[in-house]
Amino acid sequence: MTQHRKRNKNLGLAELIAIALGGMVGGGIFTILGISVSLIGNLTPIAIIIGGLIASLAAYSYVKLGLYYKDEGATYSFFKQTYPDSNFLASAIGWFIIFGYISTLALYAYTFSSYAISSSAFADSIWVRKSVALGVIAIFTTINIWSVNGMGKIEDLMVYTKLIILTIISVVLINHGTTDFGSFIKNMTLDLEHSGLFSILIVASLTFVAFEGFQLVINAVNEMTNPEKNIPRAIYSAITLAVLIYVVISIGALFAIPTEEIIKNKEFALASGAGNVLGTLGTNLVIAGAILATSSAISGTVFGSSRQMSVIARDGYFPSILAIRKNNSPQNAIIAMALISSVLILIGGLELILEFGSVTFLLVSLLMAIANFKIRKKTNSSTFVTLLSIIGLSIGGILILYYELTNNWQQMLAIIILYLFLAFGAWRFSRKKEKNHV
Known part of the structure; x- marks a missing residue:
């Protein structure tokens, strides 16, 4: 999720949409495409659209709470302020x-790693892939430790460039595809008979993490013009655009790349398929897009989440050492983020990481919907839509x-x-804080 730096100017609608899109289109489509096609084949675009609807339900409560609290702390701050008497709930949402x-x-x-080595002799080596992943985390951790600005100056350029590359890839794949539209619809019908609606809903839930990032708009609430209008406009526009981008890319891939190949090379399916259609140029274009997308996402995630971790530690829900800042940089939190994510890479594969991320953000979004329901009169929220969000997000989690x-x-x-x-850690620190205030 690409977190953007503080700006010295007011942010308009176009910039806010770019922030959200930068967060969502941060490598998600490169990750979810192969897994989705392996489960439901040509029905992947439908699952993406349903995933976008789930994301819109999640966004509803974020928008309402964001307009009510106007707090750049977003998720953590919203929940802490809605349930001010519960240290455990505040600690849990933070964790x-x-x-x-x-x-x-x-x-x-x-x-990043899967695509970076996809055209090498080590493409199928799980440990080379994990080693490169650890290396890229180390690089961006170092950048964020030694530079307060990190890669902030070029992040906007990276966001727009990766969107252009993804569009080019999509158009090229569709134009060079061997499958016509009629055959594609026929294949969708066959896959629907084989997989069914239940499988589509499962995939929509599994890939929910690809839509995370829209809430980054709220982090910029103090720097935007007319938040009452621009927060909802930016978030819903960005989700719609992300759905369109994902759908077009998935259709292009399914038109041009045999599903067997997408499944076989699901961790770098686009690079493999584009190589068959356009040769080395196509492969390099996709690899460049994937590396650019994931680089901006990695840098932004390290930057933004480490600062949120530092704030939560300052409140007493993480070890106090993580709250320490040097030159306004939470270096200990940055290192902690890098180490824990490295452990996750070592112990799990792509699907475990993807599913843990989707479950976690479905859970966090569900908690936001519950918080919004609690104060729905204050946030001027629809009881029906809020309940629909709670039900939809709960079903998504259960399906995973x-x-x-x-x-x-x-x-x-x-x-x-x-x-x-996580629950035990949150409980221990909430108990510790309660004892310190006795």
Whole structure:
């Protein structure tokens, strides 16, 4: 999720949309495409659209709470202010959101690595892939430690450049595809008969993490013009544009690349497919797009989430050493983020990281919807839409757990253990804070 730096100017609608798109289109499509096609084939665009609808439901409460509190702390601050008497709830939301960011950091680093080595002799080596992922995290950690500005000066350029590259890739794949529209619709019908609506909903939930990033708009509430109008406009416009980008790319891939190849090379499917269509130029173009997208996402995630971790530590819900700043840079928090995400890369594969990230952000979004429901009169929220958000996000989380239980119970066990660890950590620090205030 690309977190943007403080600006010295007022942010208008176009810039706010760029912030949200930079967060969402940060390597997500490169990650979810292969996994989605392996599960539901040509129905992938439909799952993406449903995922966008789920993201819109999640965004509703963020928008309402953002307009009510106008606090750049967003998720953590909203929940803490809505439930001011519960140290445990404040601690839990802090732990969940930070580890959600850690999972996306691991996801982007893993995707960067998969594409960076996709045209080499080490493309199928899991340990080379993990080593490169650890290396890229180390590089951006160093950048953020030694430079307060990090890569902030070029992030806007990176956002727009990667969107242009993704558009070019999509158009080229569609134009050079061997599948015509009629055959594509026929294949969709066959896949629907084989997979069914239930499988589509599971994939929409599994890939929810690809839509995370829209809430970064709220982080800039103190720097934007007319937040009452621009927060909802920017967030909903960005989600719509992200859906369009993802759908067009997925259709282009399905037109031009055999599904068997997408499934076989699901961790770098676009690079492999573009290489077959356009040769080395196509492969290099996709690799450049993936590296650019994930680089901006990694840098931004390290920058933004480490600062939020520092704030939560300052409030007493993480070790106090993580709150220490040097030259306004939370260096200890940056190192902690890098180390924990590196451990996640070492112990899990792409699917575990993806699913943990999706479950975490579905859970955090659900908690935001519950908080919004509690103060719905103050936020002037629709009871129906808020309840619909709670139901939709709950179903999404349950579907992921069901998929894990029926397909890979060991992976589900790993996710449950991670959550028990998070809950225990949140409980310990909330108890510690309560004792200190007795």
